[in-house]
Amino acid sequence: xxxxxxxxxxxxxxxxxxxxxxxxxxxxxxxxxxxxxxxxxxxxxxxxxxxxxxxxxxxxxxxxxxxxxxxxxxxxxxxxxxxxxxxxxxxxxxxxxxxxxxxxxxxxxxxxxxxxxxxxxxxxxxxxxxxxxxxxxxxxxxxxxxxxxxxxxxxxxxxxxxxxxxxxxxxxxxxxxxxxxxxxxxxxxxxxxxxxxxxxxxxxxxxxxxxxxxxxxxxxxxxxxxxxxxxxxxxxxxxxxxxxxxxxxxxxxxxx
Amino acid sequence: xxxxxxxxxxxxxxxxxxxxxxxxxxxxxxxxxxxxxxxxxxxxxxxxxxxxxxxxxxxxxxxxxxxxxxxxxxxxxxxxxxxxxxxxxxxxxxxxxxxxxxxxxxxxxxxxxxxxxxxxxxxxxxxxxxxxxxxxxxxxxxxxxxxxxxxxxxxxxxxxxxxxxxxxxxxxxxxxxxxxxxxxxxxxxxxxxxxxxxxxxxxx
Numbered sequence: 201x202x203x204x205x206x207x208x209x210x211x212x213x214x215x216x217x218x219x220x221x222x223x224x225x226x227x228x229x230x231x232x233x234x235x236x237x238x239x240x241x242x243x244x245x246x247x248x249x250x251x252x253x254x255x256x257x258x259x260x261x262x263x264x265x266x267x268x269x270x271x272x273x274x275x276x277x278x279x280x281x282x283x284x285x286x287x288x289x290x291x292x293x294x295x296x297x298x299x300x301x302x303x304x305x306x307x308x309x310x311x312x313x314x315x316x317x318x319x320x321x322x323x324x325x326x327x328x329x330x331x332x333x334x335x336x337x338x339x340x341x342x343x344x345x346x347x348x349x350x351x352x353x354x355x356x357x358x359x360x361x362x363x364x365x366x367x368x369x370x371x372x373x374x375x376x377x378x379x380x381x382x383x384x385x386x387x388x389x390x391x392x393x394x395x396x397x398x399x400x401x402x403x404x405x406x407x408x409x410x411x412x413x414x415x416x417x418x419x420x421x422x423x424x425x426x427x428x429x430x431x432x433x434x435x436x437x438x439x440x441x442x443x444x445x446x447x448x449x450x451x452x453x454x455x456x
Numbered sequence: 457x458x459x460x461x462x463x464x465x466x467x468x469x470x471x472x473x474x475x476x477x478x479x480x481x482x483x484x485x486x487x488x489x490x491x492x493x494x495x496x497x498x499x500x501x502x503x504x505x506x507x508x509x510x511x512x513x514x515x516x517x518x519x520x521x522x523x524x525x526x527x528x529x530x531x532x533x534x535x536x537x538x539x540x541x542x543x544x545x546x547x548x549x550x551x552x553x554x555x556x557x558x559x560x561x562x563x564x565x566x567x568x569x570x571x572x573x574x575x576x577x578x579x580x581x582x583x584x585x586x587x588x589x590x591x592x593x594x595x596x597x598x599x600x601x602x603x604x605x606x607x608x609x610x611x612x613x614x615x616x617x618x619x620x621x622x623x624x625x626x627x628x629x630x631x632x633x634x635x636x637x638x639x640x641x642x643x644x645x646x647x648x649x650x651x652x653x654x655x656x657x658x659x660x
Contacts, residue, residue, distance in 0.1 A: 202573075202623055203580045203600060240647070245580055270477050276602060276645050296473045298645065321507055323576055323604045369576065398574055423579065453580045453600040455647065 203453045204417045204445070205245040205424035206438060207402060208431055210235060212281075213252045215261040219432055226252070229432045233268045239431065240273045242438040243455035247273070248301065248372070248426065251281030252347075263295050270296025278326055286315050293320060301372065303328035304345035307352055307359070310366055317367025327368040331356035331389060332376040341389055348376050360393045371397065372426065374404040382408025382429060390420035402426055410436065410444040417450050460499025462486040462658060465525065465541075467505070467515040475504040475538070478644035482655050492524035500534040500657070501525070503541035504644075506604065509549040509564065512540050513556060522557060529559055529636065536657045537638030542609055542631065545638055551607050560633055562611040571624025576606045583629050583641065585619045591630065591637050591656050592619065599649040601629075601641035608640060 210217045210232045217235055218226035229235075236247055249269070251262040259282065266279055279292040280301025289300045300320075306313050306327060316325045334342035341356035360371050373393050375386035385406045394401035400423035403416045407427045416422045430436050442452045464475060466488045479486045486502075489495055503525065505512060516522045529535055537545050544556045549564035556564070567575045580600040585592050608627040611617060618637070621629035630639045637657065643650035 201581065202577065203582075205579050270473065271481070274474075274478060274481070274645060274651055275647050276604075276642075294473060296477060298474070323506065323578065370578065399576075400574055400578055423574070456596065 201451050203245070203451045204422070205402075206413070206441060206452070207246040207248055207424050207426045208236075208239045208244050208438070209248045209250065209404070209426045209428045211250045211252050211428070212262060212265060214258055215265055217432070218252065219429055232265050233272065235432070236269050236277075237272055239438055240275060243442060243453065244275070244438045245453055246275060246424070247277040249277065249279050249281075249297075250301070251279065253282070256282075263291060266292055266295040266297055280326070280328055285312060286319055289316050289320060289324070293324065299324050299326050299370070301326040301328045303330065304347075304350075306363065307343065307345050307354065310362070313363055313366040313368050317369070322367050322369035325368050326370045326372060327360070327363040328372045328374065329356060329360060329363075329393075330374045330376055333389075339392060341392070344376060356389065357392055357396055360397055364397045364399050368399060370400045370402065372402040372404050374426075375406060378406025379404075380429075381406050384408065384412040385416040385420055385422070385425070387416055387420035390416055390422050394421040394423065400424060410441045413441060414445060414448055414450060417445070460485070462500050462502060463495050463498025464488040464502045464504060465495055465516075465521060466490040467512060467519060467521055472504055474642070474644045475502065478651060478654055479658075482651060482658060484658050490519050490521065492520040495521060495524045496528050498528070498533070500660075501528055501536070502657075503535065503537045503544065503638075505538065505540040507540050508551060509540065509543055509554040509556065509607070510552040512544060513554050516544070516557075525557060526559065529634075532635050534657065534660055535636045535638075537636070538644070539605060539640060539642055542638035542640050543607060545636060546609055546611070549607060559636060560609075560611060560616060560631065560638075561613050562609060562616070564607050564609050566607050567624065573624045576604055577608075577623045578604045580646075581621050581623060581629075581641075583619045583621050585630075586617055589618045589630075589632055589637065590660050591632070591639075591653055593656050595649050595652050595656075601639075601643065601646040601650060603629075603641045605640060609638075
């Protein structure tokens with residue numbers, strides 16, 4: 201049986217991991233390569249690196265991080281942040297990432313999904329989707345871009361469905377309402393997207409305790425769950441979270 | 457520790473980087489090449505890749521690598537196919553009706569919609585050996601490996617099947633015949649178990 205994946209997310213700014221709350225107030229939490237290695241040894245299934253470096257000339261630092269991660273870590277990982285076109289995609293894939301994640305740029309120019317999928321394969325193209333509750337929208341959630349700062353007219357489910365048709369191979373659904381709260385994932389939003397698309401959905405935002413992962417895998421129907429603070433501050437170990445899930449009947453990969 | 461040099465077939469399909477870093481990590485003596493003569497001269501061969509069957513076959517043919525791989529197989533030296541690399545070894549794939557290398561009898565087909573599961577099959581899944589093979593030596597039965605694929609091999613000879621995986625249906629996730637071994641998953645991205653499998657191949 202296919203196992204539920206636990207993915208650790210590392211926000212990288214100028215070569216260092218940072219962590220913010222509700223997309224703001226970023227604090228330095230360590231060296232991304234060393235952290236990735238620790239999580240790998242403890243049995244994480246996948247990693248995501250978001251480059252939140254503001255300036256284009258500092259992107260080289262991120263490529264160097266990607267290269268160093270690829271040399272030490274033999275599990276899949278994706279890279280997002282500032283990916284605007286297929287040249288950017290090629291650069292991170294050649295540096296050793298399995299997948300690239302597009303978010304704001306895909307909203308501004310949806311054909312980037314299509315072009316990326318046809319050049320590198322759908323399995324490479326991840327759509328990052330930031331959504332917040334909005335009763336005014338058709339299915340109750342609105343898409344935001346630019347790190348949550350800019351409102352769009354897109355309904356979250358409709359955008360997810362369109363991205364699938366365009367060629368996205370996976371969708372990371374990040375709840376802006378839950379992000380950084382550590383009160384649990386937005387299970388309704390996750391289930392809404394996951395049960396209506398035919399590609400894997402990764403829940404993001406709000407993880408604080410192992411039961412939150414249990415909830416999002418069972419009630420939220422997530423295929424994978426993104427975590428950050430839970431492990432960045434050594435509150436939990438990946439292996440402990442997995443043991444908790446396995447004991448409750450969730451199919452996860454246990455690394456001996 | 458590794459005997460001889462491993463050739464990795466470069467046919468412009470997919471990302472070779474992860475196979476390359478895994479081989480380097482294991483201290484293998486290897487080279488990546490799209491030149492049929494160099495590929496033929498290897499001591500063992502890895503056919504890696506992510507991608508689509510028809511494009512992959514067209515790229516192989518254009519470079520003359522299809523015959524190089526068949527000639528290599530006929531020398532009896534070990535071959536390891538990975539992901540699209542396992543699929544190309546069979547007779548044909550229903551992915552854009554592609555005629556493949558035909559070294560193994562059988563076809564490659566898409567996961568049926570009737571399984572009610574998401575396609576591609578993407579993520580970690582358990583691999584259950586059904587017979588003893590050097591490839592899985594030292595790897596606990598039921599270890600998980602990383603998969604990303606929409607098509608899977610359907611061998612015409614049940615004896616080929618080395619291991620099975622369940623995703624709505626049971627399919628052959630590893631096959632072997634004579635000097636060929638091939639896996640549907642990505643050992644180069646499957647952590648410790650995956651690295652062990654590659655090192656088993658290198659040391660055979």
